[in-house]
Amino acid sequence: MDQVKARIVRIARVLRIAAVVAKVLVIVLMVVTVLQIGAAFSLNTPALSGVFAGADLTVDQIESVLGRSALFDSLFKAANLGAMEPVYRKAIELFITFLTLLVTLFFISFARKLIDHIIAEGKPFSMEAARRIRRASYGLLILALMNPVLGLLAFLLVRFFSLVFEYGAFLQDKTEETTHIQEEIILSFAEITENKSGQTGQHIRRVSEYSKALAKAMAWSDADTENLRLASIMHDIGKLLVPSAILEKPARLTDEEFAEIKKHTTYGGQLLDHVEGDVMELARQVALQHHERSDGKGYPAGLAGDDIGLAGRIVAVADVYDALTSKRSYKDAWKPSDAYDEIVKNAGTQFDAQVVEAFKRVYPEIDAIRQKYADAA
Ligand SMILES: [Fe+2]
Ligand SMILES: [Fe+2]
Structure with missing residues (x-):
């Protein structure tokens, strides 16, 4: 759009x-x-x-x-x-x-x-433009004094245009409304996931904003950047299908439990498999691939390098940077500079090198987002 x-x-x-x-x-x-x-x-x-x-x-x-x-x-x-x-x-x-x-x-x-x-x-299209065209059409009646046929034809043509503009404005508003409703639904799902996974407050919002900043730094178009911002909100949606007992367990996870948590990627991919549209398509890729690693040691598929979609590679960096800088039940928050070093150190292995380059370029913006959406103390 x-x-x-x-x-x-x-x-x-x-x-x-x-x-x-x-x-x-x-x-x-x-x-x-x-x-x-x-x-x-x-x-x-x-x-x-x-x-x-x-x-x-x-x-x-x-x-x-x-x-x-x-x-x-x-x-x-x-x-x-x-x-x-x-x-x-x-x-x-x-x-x-x-x-x-x-x-x-x-x-x-x-x-x-x-x-x-x-x-x-x-x-x-806007209603205002349609109104202006309608108003101007009366001016064409002056032309009818010079040449009735030409003047009348021009008048009807301009009236027709005003109708086209009005209908266009109507459709445009409807599209904007649909996008807005979609965003509301996505945010609601995100909130449910957030509550269920026991992640505090703003994790999803920060990951979404980081992903947007990274995509912009990688010269994505405005439309694609906005799609990724929305899609990344759903990156952990698969956690809805992981038993709460495991997600909320305050102690260290057993290997079996960790294997179960890892499945949230596959579950997310399945949940979003049958929905259509650019955002949902991207969301499916992100949910499925945000724990893949460039060296092929990630999950669920062990994809490497460019086999991982760029959206997946971007959200991987955003997600880990946020996990590191956030406090969890089993760890303290890292200092942002340490988290930065960790991301940079793992360029080419855990993370895509190009995404890390973008991360370095827009780090001031990333840091500003972290502070803006900080968890309540
Ligand atoms: Fe995840
Ligand atoms: Fe996450």
């Missing part, structure tokens, strides 16, 4: 330049028209006619595009201007051309404002 938005803003910027160019062009044409009106009156003035000679270009060209002015024709008949001196007829024609240009200018300005609105909102 973010990529679509970015593309729309890019297109809007190009259109904005086109609108500015068109505006300048119309203003130049208006100036030329005024000069021509001057020229029409100065035909008999040798000095001036010399100045304006050659400026006679707009009327026919503009009328060939917009059609001959119906208003002018009817006025012309009503006032019996046939007998009028050619110089006045020419001047009135030019004046109508000038008005047409003025209407055009109005629409270019309107289009530019709409484009500015789209750029500022960062999204193509």
